[in-house]
Amino acid sequence: MPVRDRLPAGRTHVPSAGGSRPPGGPSDRHHEILDAALELFATVGYGGTTMAQIGDRLGIRGPSLYKHIASKQELLVEIVTGMMTELLRRQQAALARGGDVSERLQRITAVHVQYHAEQRYEAFVGHREIDSLEEPHRTHILDLRREYESRFRELVQEGRELDVFRTASDRWSSYAILDMGIGVSAWYNPSGSVSPEQLADTYAELALRMLGAERDSANTREG
Amino acid sequence: MPVRDRLPAGRTHVPSAGGSRPPGGPSDRHHEILDAALELFATVGYGGTTMAQIGDRLGIRGPSLYKHIASKQELLVEIVTGMMTELLRRQQAALARGGDVSERLQRITAVHVQYHAEQRYEAFVGHREIDSLEEPHRTHILDLRREYESRFRELVQEGRELDVFRTASDRWSSYAILDMGIGVSAWYNPSGSVSPEQLADTYAELALRMLGAERDSANTREG
DNA sequence: AGGTATGGCTAATACTCATTAGCCATACAG
DNA sequence: CTGTATGGCTAATGAGTATTAGCCATACCT
DSSP states (O other): OSSSSSSSOSSOOOOOOOOOOOOOSSOHHHHHHHHHHHHHHHHHTTTTTTTTHHHHHHSOGGGGGGGGOOOOOHHHHHHHHHHHHHHHHHEEEEEETTOOOHHEEEHHHHHHHHHHHHHHHHHHHHHHHGSOTTHHHHHHHHHHHHHHHHHHHHHHHHHTTTTTTSOOHHHHHHHHHHHHHHHHHOOOOOOSOOOOOHHHHHHHHHHHTTTTOOSSSSOOOOO | OOOSOOOSSOOOOOOSOOOOOOOSSHHHHHHHHHHHEEEEEEEEEEEEHHHHHHHHHHHHOGGGGGGGGGGGHHHHOOOOOHHHHHHHHHHHHHHHHHOOHHHHHHHHHHHHHHHHHTTTHHHHHHHTGGSSOOOTTHHHHHHHHHHHHHHHHHHHHHHHHHTTTTOOOOHHHHHHHHHHHHHHHHHHTTSOOOOHHHHHHHHHHHHHHHTTTOOOOOOOOOO
């Protein structure tokens, strides 16, 4: 039973300073919401996050979010799609630079690991919450992921056929590389002293060793 | 508004054949529930699993489960505790067999991977649903996990100090090994033609290579 | 035969949440 | 000034779901 009847209610519309905003793109508010959602999804999970919590981060109520977004699910779709798209983009850029098989594998591994450190929240959510996606988004993301993974497998295969890599199974080796990189998003601490680049280089070297394509530069001590 | 009023209601108590059961241990029914819950937690998640679904697997209704278990949370605690305990047990057994640093590392890696393939549901749930545990269970499990992980790190360190391993960071290398094994629980398919043992051996070899302790037996083709 | 424990069932309880409805103050355009 | 769009708010709504209450048939023990 409501106690107060229709008192002038709390904070109302107080638009931010820069009045005119380009009409097309996602507003500032949209981005703020996405950021808040990302951090919450990563730390307490999609199911564990409530709209009220997201609102809290911006100092507004849960229902007010719907003035800017369509649904909670939309937020997840944007996050996960953005993550997979960016990952594929970076991977393609890494491959486009050419080089021999070892170099290319070294590079896509480094890119993989660097992303999982740098954008650890996106990466973590992108892997963990795939099953929270409703169809057809889930299937779409899984397709992109398969494509991403297959690049690793193909490269391992190419290297093995050229006798550059020695590996018992292209598939297992590529999964191992992928999974060790994914793991980074679960433990990497950005306030530590180690940069995503350092970590990426070290992991890439580990990957090459795993594939029996050992080089010699992998012996610096931890920073 | 209920349509039927008090008709003799469906299936009632039909105890299974072997009447007398030892009074102490968890009943058959308890185990069946645990198994059903495990599969569901692994495939649709703890939050995504309803008591009604678990009941369905045994042909009974959701509320009837409470004649055998205390709560949904209890099921998760049993699963995750069992998983971590078993993992530690096997790790200790592997270490107890002694041998040089490479042998011991090879063995705890193989054990790690084999478990994650063999008991992939337990393993998957044990990692993914830790945050679904209520305190103090969550903290307890995290403590056990830290202990488990530290065994890897200590062994890597020992090997490095003996110049048996060459690695840029004990911590990163051990995380890489752990994470690639954990990943197995997400993709391993028990109906495929590859045994957990084969996979474990291959992965253990990958780990040794990563650590720069290459041996020579790692070159069999995929089965 | 009678009594009791067991393990089903349905219905109710008590929450938690995403989302919608409807209200209103402010800012800004004309 | 005045009108309108914006972006807050509170209060429903409605669905989902763990858990409890209370009922009852069966099986088994004496």
